[in-house]
Amino acid sequence: MLPGFGYARPRNLREAVHLLSAPGARVQAGGTDLLGCLRDGVFGVDTVVSLSGVPDLRGIRRALDGGLVVGAMTTLSEVAAPTDVVKGYPTLAQGAAAAASPQLRNQGTIGGNICQRPRCWYFRGDFHCARKGGEKCFAAEGENQFHCIFGGDVCFIVHPSDTAPALVALEAVVRITGPNGSRSVPAEKFFILPETDYTRENVLTAGEIVTEIVLPPQPAGTRGTYRKVRARGSWDFALAGAAVVATITAGKVERARIVLSGVAPTPWRVPDAERAIVGRRLNKRTVRDAAAAALKGAQTMSGNAYKVELLRGTVEEALLALA
Amino acid sequence: MGHDQNDGKGGCPQGVSRRGFFTAVGAGALGAATLGRSQTPGAPPAGAAEPTKVTLRVNGRAHTVLAEPRWTLLFVLRERLGLTGTKVGCERGECGACTVLLDGTPVYACMMLALEAEGHEVTTLEGLMNGEELGPVQQAFLQEDAFQCGYCTPGQIVAAEGLLRANPQPTLEEIRAGMSGNLCRCGTYAHIFKAVKKASELKKVAGR
Numbered sequence: 001m002l003p004g005f006g007y008a009r010p011r012n013l014r015e016a017v018h019l020l021s022a023p024g025a026r027v028q029a030g031g032t033d034l035l036g037c038l039r040d041g042v043f044g045v046d047t048v049v050s051l052s053g054v055p056d057l058r059g060i061r062r063a064l065d066g067g068l069v070v071g072a073m074t075t076l077s078e079v080a081a082p083t084d085v086v087k088g089y090p091t092l093a094q095g096a097a098a099a100a101s102p103q104l105r106n107q108g109t110i111g112g113n114i115c116q117r118p119r120c121w122y123f124r125g126d127f128h129c130a131r132k133g134g135e136k137c138f139a140a141e142g143e144n145q146f147h148c149i150f151g152g153d154v155c156f157i158v159h160p161s162d163t164a165p166a167l168v169a170l171e172a173v174v175r176i177t178g179p180n181g182s183r184s185v186p187a188e189k190f191f192i193l194p195e196t197d198y199t200r201e202n203v204l205t206a207g208e209i210v211t212e213i214v215l216p217p218q219p220a221g222t223r224g225t226y227r228k229v230r231a232r233g234s235w236d237f238a239l240a241g242a243a244v245v246a247t248i249t250a251g252k253v254e255r256a257r258i259v260l261s262g263v264a265p266t267p268w269r270v271p272d273a274e275r276a277i278v279g280r281r282l283n284k285r286t287v288r289d290a291a292a293a294a295l296k297g298a299q300t301m302s303g304n305a306y307k308v309e310l311l312r313g314t315v316e317e318a319l320l321a322l323a
Numbered sequence: 324m325g326h327d328q329n330d331g332k333g334g335c336p337q338g339v340s341r342r343g344f345f346t347a348v349g350a351g352a353l354g355a356a357t358l359g360r361s362q363t364p365g366a367p368p369a370g371a372a373e374p375t376k377v378t379l380r381v382n383g384r385a386h387t388v389l390a391e392p393r394w395t396l397l398f399v400l401r402e403r404l405g406l407t408g409t410k411v412g413c414e415r416g417e418c419g420a421c422t423v424l425l426d427g428t429p430v431y432a433c434m435m436l437a438l439e440a441e442g443h444e445v446t447t448l449e450g451l452m453n454g455e456e457l458g459p460v461q462q463a464f465l466q467e468d469a470f471q472c473g474y475c476t477p478g479q480i481v482a483a484e485g486l487l488r489a490n491p492q493p494t495l496e497e498i499r500a501g502m503s504g505n506l507c508r509c510g511t512y513a514h515i516f517k518a519v520k521k522a523s524e525l526k527k528v529a530g531r
């Protein structure tokens with residue numbers, strides 16, 4: 001049985017923002033992450049404010065500039081569905097399809113997916129760790145085989161989302177509404193590292209809601225893919241992954257964005273790896289250079305050194321898939 | 324899901340799986356359940372924690388129950404409506420034992436508040452019966468011997484029903500992917516996949 005809480009199902013965004021201004025109120029999208037956190041006592045909640053009754057937040061539409069606007073309440077299944085619109089953004093569709101299980105994709109939303117809490121077993125378990133306001137990160141000296149090799153500081157989580165790296169690679173923009181109005185934040189700036197604040201994973205402040213995600217139009221010749229490696233074929237979080245979006249003209253890479261999953265507390269962009277392929281053809285050699293560049297600066301702990309080689313292969317495969 | 328397959332380089336070389344770890348450290352840490360709750364009185368209008376009247380449409384019938392907000396759909400189906408075909412497994416969205424159809428689509432009833440199901444059509448295992456007879460997916464599981472202890476079976480059958488409604492003639496790969504949200508501790512997967520194939524044939528013959 002879950003601990004007790006109140007429940008509200010507002011009919012529109014304004015009502016939702018108002019309800020969320022109450023202390024102890026928390027937004028629920030599909031609930032697939034929130035209910036797990038409540039059940040495990042990761043945090044408590046006084047009132048669950050459900051967004052399921054706000055119809056404007058769900059669905060995918062064309063933007064005026066030819067891009068796409070994906071409502072925060074659009075389910076992962078809907079994002080992954082083989083529609084014409086999603087065909088233009090295969091990196092995102094593949095990310096959504098690679099997340100969780102069929103049932104969870106039917107329930108879980110894209111907004112919830114990028115706002116989900118980390119899966120670190122100390123954070124989820126009975127440990128008063130730094131991210132929960134405690135003194136230290138237990139993973140640093142404990143069991144850390146699923147923890148980060150980049151960007152760790154105080155806390156060493158990996159960001160759990162499979163759609164987030166795609167959104168950063170696609171230069172998506174996250175639209176947010178809160179008590180002080182609306183703002184837009186590039187996906188790349190939406191996620192924050194422990195060095196900025198090790199108790200949060202993103203820039204959202206109290207009472208703010210992600211309303212939609214804007215995908216800019218992609219130049220002709222743009223291709224993309226998401227390669228995820230997990231410990232088994234069935235549902236599991238990424239051990240390592242790479243979201244790639246590249247524009248290729250006359251056989252050469254004109255621009256590229258490479259963003260890693262499963263290896264850092266945020267989707268981890270690797271500009272050096274991008275530079276290694278821009279202006280060049282994608283072949284075994286350039287791809288090897290790019291993967292080597294992607295690994296620069298990796299810092300392993302007692303249990304996660306395997307991620308370095310795993311990531312090398314993952315980046316190489318993702319890039320070769322676009323060749 | 325070829326691009327998802329682990330090539331054997333990864334895995335958990337240290338021999339500790341995520342799942343194993345949880346059992347080892349014990350996740351029963353509900354003592355901390357009220358962690359972070361606000362103490363502030365007189366907050367803006369919050370939703371009530373008291374039981375609320377909710378009308379759920381389950382297997383074609385409307386049921387009105389008094390439900391606490393924290394009650395999951397799984398709890399209400401079993402403990403208030405007596406529909407025990409839906410099983411309790413992990414209660415964490417990991418095993419699929421609690422699978423029901425929501426407007427024809429498979430979801431985990433343990434990861435959904437009962438209040439959220441209002442306005443939707445819920446179908447449970449019981450709703451897949453063909454009167455007093457077994458429905459085609461149930462029949463197929465029986466014919467293909469697709470269970471051992473049977474605990475996961477109701478969830479498997481409902482997941483299969485949902486898969487076949489969306490994709491009446493799935494390939495083996497599509498069956499494997501479509502059924503990947505349902506675990507079977509007895510490991511009867513090969514038979515389960517055969518049963519889903521069989522069910523697609525039975526459904527075609529029966530025209531439903």
Ligand SMILES: Cc1cc2nc3c(=O)[nH]c(=O)nc-3n(C[C@H](O)[C@H](O)[C@H](O)COP(=O)(O)OP(=O)(O)OC[C@H]3O[C@@H](n4cnc5c(N)ncnc54)[C@H](O)[C@@H]3O)c2cc1C
Pocket residue numbers: 026027028029030031032033034035036072073076098099100101104107108109110111112113114115116117160161162163204208209210211235236237238415416417
């Ligand atoms: C067994 C299991 C396996 C999983 N495997 C994967 C995986 O491999 N890859 C992956 O990416 N994910 C995985 N997930 C996570 C799953 O995809 C997420 O649970 C889901 O996407 C979250 O969406 P939701 O709508 O259910 O969010 P909710 O549970 O409703 O919300 C999640 C969090 O985000 C906040 N939130 C939700 N919506 C908004 C919004 N619009 N604005 C502001 N805050 C918001 C909530 O307050 C809550 O803290 C897994 C989950 C489970 C249970």
Ligand code: FES
Pocket residue numbers: 410411412413414415416417418419420421422431432433434
């Ligand atoms: S009981 Fe719901 S998924 Fe395990």
Ligand code: FES
Pocket residue numbers: 469470471472473474475476506507508509510511
């Ligand atoms: S038959 Fe025993 S768990 Fe599947």
